Amino acid sequence: MSAGAPREFTDLLNRLEAGGSINCRDCSDFLMAYLDNDLGQDVRDRFEQHLNKCCSCRNYVETYRQTVKLAQEACCPKANPHLGKCPPELISAILSALGRPS
Amino acid sequence: MTRAPFNPASAPLPHAAPTAADESELLARLKAGDGGAYEQVVREMGGRMLAVARRILVDENESQDAVQDAFISAFRNIDKFEGNSQIATWLHRITVNACLMRLRKKRRKDEVSLEGLLPAFGADGNPAHQAGTWRRAATGDEQAETRESIRVAIAKLPEHYRIVLVLRDIEGLDTAQTAELLETTEAAVKIRLHRARQALRELLDNTFRDGLN
Ligand SMILES: [Zn+2]
Numbered sequence: 001m002s003a004g005a006p007r008e009f010t011d012l013l014n015r016l017e018a019g020g021s022i023n024c025r026d027c028s029d030f031l032m033a034y035l036d037n038d039l040g041q042d043v044r045d046r047f048e049q050h051l052n053k054c055c056s057c058r059n060y061v062e063t064y065r066q067t068v069k070l071a072q073e074a075c076c077p078k079a080n081p082h083l084g085k086c087p088p089e090l091i092s093a094i095l096s097a098l099g100r101p102s
Numbered sequence: 103m104t105r106a107p108f109n110p111a112s113a114p115l116p117h118a119a120p121t122a123a124d125e126s127e128l129l130a131r132l133k134a135g136d137g138g139a140y141e142q143v144v145r146e147m148g149g150r151m152l153a154v155a156r157r158i159l160v161d162e163n164e165s166q167d168a169v170q171d172a173f174i175s176a177f178r179n180i181d182k183f184e185g186n187s188q189i190a191t192w193l194h195r196i197t198v199n200a201c202l203m204r205l206r207k208k209r210r211k212d213e214v215s216l217e218g219l220l221p222a223f224g225a226d227g228n229p230a231h232q233a234g235t236w237r238r239a240a241t242g243d244e245q246a247e248t249r250e251s252i253r254v255a256i257a258k259l260p261e262h263y264r265i266v267l268v269l270r271d272i273e274g275l276d277t278a279q280t281a282e283l284l285e286t287t288e289a290a291v292k293i294r295l296h297r298a299r300q301a302l303r304e305l306l307d308n309t310f311r312d313g314l315n
Contacts, residue, residue, distance in 0.1 A: 023227030032296040060233035067303040074252035075272045086148035090166050094173045
């Protein structure tokens with residue numbers, strides 16, 4: 001297994017069924033499934049039990065959500081109007097390719 | 103349908119929304135081959151489409167070429183546009199497609215490793231490093247600088263991962279659309295998106311990590 005290879009959800013289910021509990025690595029691997037509400041109620045409850053007692057994972061979940069939000073804000077055309085500027089040469093090139101020299 | 107309490111991307115093209123009447127009038131002019139209407143669309147939307155292309159392709163020349171391809175293809179196929187979405191949304195899709203076509207043509211870079219950018223764990227499942235909290239982003243100039251550094255971090259992600267993050271989280275495509283465009287499965291898209299977000303989080307951790315932690 002290479003670093004970062006995804007683990008199957010069934011691996012987690014099998015371990016939980018065998019009496020194991022959610023650990024920090026599980027939290028990291030299945031975090032998106034948790035946020036997307038894809039875990040199923042039982043695993044979700046256990047996931048949240050881990051979060052309640054693990055500060056590092058709580059921080060990880062929060063900063064992961066912030067990452068997505070920050071990426072969106074950084075690329076949002078309204079918040080960053082300069083990103084929506086088009087070089088005049090490109091406008092001219094497109095118009096002349098369309099048969100409309102500007 | 104998947105339930106999505108955490109669905110960040112829904113409105114890829116915030117825009118001073120034209121009224122339906124403006125839209126249909128503009129569309130009629132485009133379909134009639136009105137050169138002024140073409141020019142209006144290029145001037146109004148060229149910049150936004152270029153921003154989309156830059157996020158996907160990073161390279162400036164490639165991005166400009168993709169935008170040019172997209173406008174030409176859009177106007178050439180204007181008869182096929184039925185007006186069931188906004189012109190901006192339709193152009194956005196064509197631009198994304200033009201970018202992906204360019205990526206496919208380029209020889210594939212094999213650099214798909216996120217080595218060092220994913221959280222590491224011991225055999226017991228405990229993290230190698232404790233995650234801390236992040237400070238609030240500042241306002242004003244510092245915020246503009248911060249946003250620039252976030253865009254740079256996104257551009258640093260290996261292409262294989264960056265594309266999925268850009269399409270899903272920024273351009274607002276859903277998992278199925280992204281899978282179709284990238285000719286892969288929805289499960290693969292989800293895995294890549296999660297890895298991409300984790301890697302970006304790692305890249306941003308140095309900038310935002312709270313000193314008090
Ligand atoms: Zn934990």
